[in-house]
Amino acid sequence: MIRFEGLQKTYGDVAAVGGLDFAVEAGCVFGFLGRNGAGKTTTIRMMMGLLEPSAGTVRLGGHDIRTAPEAAKSLAGYLPDRPYLYEKLTGLELLRFVGGLHGLGRAEAAARGAALLAAFRLESRGGALIETYSHGMKQRLALAAALIHRPRILILDEPMVGLDPEGAVELRTLLRRLAADGVTIFLSTHSLPVAEELCHRIGIIDRGRLVALGTLAELRARAASGERVTVDGQHPSLERVFLDILEADAA
Amino acid sequence: MTLVTPRLWATRNALHRHPGRAGALLALAAAFWGACLATVVRILRYFHDVGEFGPLLTQRLLLLVLVSFFVVLLISNTVTALTTFYLADDVSLLLGLPVSHRRLHRGRFVETLVAASWMAVVFGLPVFLGYGLVYQAGASYYAATLAVLALLVVMPTALGVLVSTGLVLVFPAHRTRDAMFVGVGLLVAVTVGVVRMLQPEQLGDDSGLVGFAGFLASFEATGSPYLPTTWAADVLLAGLGVRAGDALFHLGMLASTAAMLYCVSATVVERLYLRAWTRAQTGRVARGGERSLATWLEGLARPLPRLRRLLLVKDLTVFLRDPSQWSQLLLLAALIALYVYNFSVLPLDDGTPLSLAMRELAVVLNLGLATFVTTAIAVRFVYPMVSLEGRAWVVLRTAPISLEQIWWSKFWIGYVPLLGFAALLIAATNGYLGVPAGLTASFLVTLVPLVAALVSLGLSFGAAHPRLDVPNAAQIATGFGAIVYMVTSLLLIAVVITLEAWPTWRLLRAARTGHALAAPEVAGVVALYGAALTVLVVVFVAARRSGLHALARLPL
Numbered sequence: 131m132i133r134f135e136g137l138q139k140t141y142g143d144v145a146a147v148g149g150l151d152f153a154v155e156a157g158c159v160f161g162f163l164g165r166n167g168a169g170k171t172t173t174i175r176m177m178m179g180l181l182e183p184s185a186g187t188v189r190l191g192g193h194d195i196r197t198a199p200e201a202a203k204s205l206a207g208y209l210p211d212r213p214y215l216y217e218k219l220t221g222l223e224l225l226r227f228v229g230g231l232h233g234l235g236r237a238e239a240a241a242r243g244a245a246l247l248a249a250f251r252l253e254s255r256g257g258a259l260i261e262t263y264s265h266g267m268k269q270r271l272a273l274a275a276a277l278i279h280r281p282r283i284l285i286l287d288e289p290m291v292g293l294d295p296e297g298a299v300e301l302r303t304l305l306r307r308l309a310a311d312g313v314t315i316f317l318s319t320h321s322l323p324v325a326e327e328l329c330h331r332i333g334i335i336d337r338g339r340l341v342a343l344g345t346l347a348e349l350r351a352r353a354a355s356g357e358r359v360t361v362d363g364q365h366p367s368l369e370r371v372f373l374d375i376l377e378a379d380a381a
Numbered sequence: 382m383t384l385v386t387p388r389l390w391a392t393r394n395a396l397h398r399h400p401g402r403a404g405a406l407l408a409l410a411a412a413f414w415g416a417c418l419a420t421v422v423r424i425l426r427y428f429h430d431v432g433e434f435g436p437l438l439t440q441r442l443l444l445l446v447l448v449s450f451f452v453v454l455l456i457s458n459t460v461t462a463l464t465t466f467y468l469a470d471d472v473s474l475l476l477g478l479p480v481s482h483r484r485l486h487r488g489r490f491v492e493t494l495v496a497a498s499w500m501a502v503v504f505g506l507p508v509f510l511g512y513g514l515v516y517q518a519g520a521s522y523y524a525a526t527l528a529v530l531a532l533l534v535v536m537p538t539a540l541g542v543l544v545s546t547g548l549v550l551v552f553p554a555h556r557t558r559d560a561m562f563v564g565v566g567l568l569v570a571v572t573v574g575v576v577r578m579l580q581p582e583q584l585g586d587d588s589g590l591v592g593f594a595g596f597l598a599s600f601e602a603t604g605s606p607y608l609p610t611t612w613a614a615d616v617l618l619a620g621l622g623v624r625a626g627d628a629l630f631h632l633g634m635l636a637s638t639a640a641m642l643y644c645v646s647a648t649v650v651e652r653l654y655l656r657a658w659t660r661a662q663t664g665r666v667a668r669g670g671e672r673s674l675a676t677w678l679e680g681l682a683r684p685l686p687r688l689r690r691l692l693l694v695k696d697l698t699v700f701l702r703d704p705s706q707w708s709q710l711l712l713l714a715a716l717i718a719l720y721v722y723n724f725s726v727l728p729l730d731d732g733t734p735l736s737l738a739m740r741e742l743a744v745v746l747n748l749g750l751a752t753f754v755t756t757a758i759a760v761r762f763v764y765p766m767v768s769l770e771g772r773a774w775v776v777l778r779t780a781p782i783s784l785e786q787i788w789w790s791k792f793w794i795g796y797v798p799l800l801g802f803a804a805l806l807i808a809a810t811n812g813y814l815g816v817p818a819g820l821t822a823s824f825l826v827t828l829v830p831l832v833a834a835l836v837s838l839g840l841s842f843g844a845a846h847p848r849l850d851v852p853n854a855a856q857i858a859t860g861f862g863a864i865v866y867m868v869t870s871l872l873l874i875a876v877v878i879t880l881e882a883w884p885t886w887r888l889l890r891a892a893r894t895g896h897a898l899a900a901p902e903v904a905g906v907v908a909l910y911g912a913a914l915t916v917l918v919v920v921f922v923a924a925r926r927s928g929l930h931a932l933a934r935l936p937l
């Protein structure tokens with residue numbers, strides 16, 4: 131469903147993303163992990179056509195984001211790392227607007243918008259200007275906007291940031307349900323417990339390169355083969371695996 | 382001082398990042414400053430030569446300047462204090478630090494004073510410098526001027542802090558700011574109208590200055606003895622040697638009043654700040670009127686294709702809910718009224734050969750002037766269009782629509798009202814000039830590609846110089862890119878006017894005399910109009926291409 135083909139982004143001599151080549155299957159929740167500045171957000175921006183790759187491309191549902199961006203974007207919902215929205219629109223107006231951009235009719239966009247507002251506990255604020263929303267409310271509204279056209283691919287950049295505990299639990303439940311319905315989820319996060327709980331496969335990026343890729347079990351096995359991992363017969367946590375893989379890569 | 386350093390460092394970093402821009406802006410400001418000084422010296426020299434009335438008129442003019450200066454500073458400081466004390470994003474950061482309210486007041490006070498007063502002081506200086514030059518004042522006058530200005534700017538800042546604090550305690554801060562934006566726009570529009578009615582163009586000849594002197598003579602002779610502006614005038618006039626006065630006493634009055642007002646504002650802020658800031662966080666819910674506005678716009682745009690309708694309704698809703706846009710619209714309405722009024726009072730009807738020549742000149746220039754006014758409006762409303770998307774640009778860029786569709790949407794939103802506006806302006810002013818209908822129609826035909834090129838340029842420059850983090854459109858329109866856009870547009874207009882001047886003049890002459898153009902003349906007219914059209918099409922296409930390129934590279 132998502133295929134990276136030699137995706138690169140360089141700034142002068144610095145390779146922000148250096149040649150990503152892998153695929154994410156339909157219905158998979160894929161965790162994309164890495165330190166700050168590792169290249170996660172740059173990769174996601176190239177996936178959504180927000181940044182021109184230096185080389186290579188990404189295919190969403192078979193559509194090349196460089197040559198057929200509209201077709202590729204119509205399949206995807208995107209939640210950026212910070213929820214920038216039109217502050218002078220109301221929550222419901224924003225959802226109707228985004229729904230309209232995705233080709234929904236007025237009535238359908240309004241109905242789906244109202245349902246999403248209710249699902250994200252925003253129905254009482256649907257008529258309020260977005261400039262009056264808290265960060266967490268904007269985050270929930272941005273997620274609702276990403277879902278209004280019922281995308282087959284959901285690309286989330288740090289979705290848990292700013293959410294209250296109740297919102298975080300709801301989001302995890304929602305992501306599990308969407309994955310069960312066949313939606314492919316590409317999840318960039320710093321929250322390793324969330325990745326451990328939700329992700330079927332995990333990729334770890336460091337200094338622009340993919341240094342590990344596989345299921346959690348595969349990554350544990352790989353980390354355990356290194357000398358520094360001591361787990362006393364127990365499964366190491368993803369956090370331990372993550373750190374060991376990065377340390378091994380740096381060495 | 383610590384609390385002001387982030388602002389100082391940000392300014393220093395901006396200057397280091399774009400030294401060329403800072404230099405260009407400085408050169409423009411210096412040119413404007415020099416022109417102001419020359420005008421002031423010209424007016425003051427006239428008064429100086431009036432004889433025994435001179436000192437009286439000078440005194441009244443100075444008082445008028447000081448009162449205006451104080452009122453401008455008071456308004457500017459109140460609006461700025463509302464933002465720096467109660468709406469700025471970094472206030473919450475400071476409140477979380479071990480910073481006392483007194484210290485916070487001190488830091489924000491300095492920030493408000495500088496932000497709200499620097500422009501008035503810099504462009505007010507030519508007036509005071511002009512007085513010194515004309516009256517050949519000594520060093521004591523200049524020292525007194527600096528002291529008076531320093532004390533005079535403190536008072537409006539203190540009053541502004543007090544007024545904004547009071548307003549925030551009574552009304553929600555966002556509503557107060559919205560009302561202020563519209564109120565200030567209205568005030569400026571009225572002021573522009575009043576100034577125009579004084580017919581400042583007549584200051585160019587002595588009879589005009591006599592009329593202006595009459596206006597000054599009707600102005601309150603001495604001013605209230607309780608007003609700081611009166612004390613300031615007394616100090617300065619004594620320094621000039623225009624009249625004897627108790628300069629030291631009045632300087633003391635200014636200093637003690639400034640100190641007293643500063644202390645009062647510090648005490649009020651220290652005691653009430655947390656309560657006022659808490660109230661300032663009050664949210665804002667879309668009122669019934671705002672919701673019905675969006676519904677009404679949707680109904681109005683229903684005949685348009687789906688995507689164009691969506692983008693149009695979104696852009697108009699955002700635009701009309703921004704009160705800073707309303708204040709600009711009010712100012713714009715005043716300027717348009719003045720433009721048309723100016724043509725109604727042109728001395729073109731005395732039947733002399735000179736007036737006939739002036740009329741022909743005015744007809745040719747009218748196209749340039751009207752498009753110049755249109756460009757000024759485009760700088761304010763078209764240029765900021767891309768920046769006003771702000772960081773929400775990501776919403777459009779991740780939607781399955783192309784950059785071309787977004788560009789065309791913005792183009793039509795800018796083009797249709799601007800073309801209508803320019804056409805109305807030309808039609809109305811040509812009516813005053815008695816231009817034949819056929820020629821006016823040819824002007825209107827010229828406007829179609831000319832306004833298209835101007836809008837295309839506006840979008841291109843706006844995308845190439847984005848200010849996505851600046852929410853205020855008026856502020857966006859003061860950036861470096863806006864100035865370059867304005868200059869480029871004026872060059873384009875100059876080229877078009879140059880190409881069209883001769884054919885327009887020939888057509889006008891032919892219409893007046895009733896003689897048909899000879900074949901070579903017709904060929905010349907067609908060739909020159911064709912050349913103007915070609916230039917405009919080339920500019921439109923090139924600007925559109927570079928605009929799309931800049932949109933694709935817009936930082937997120």
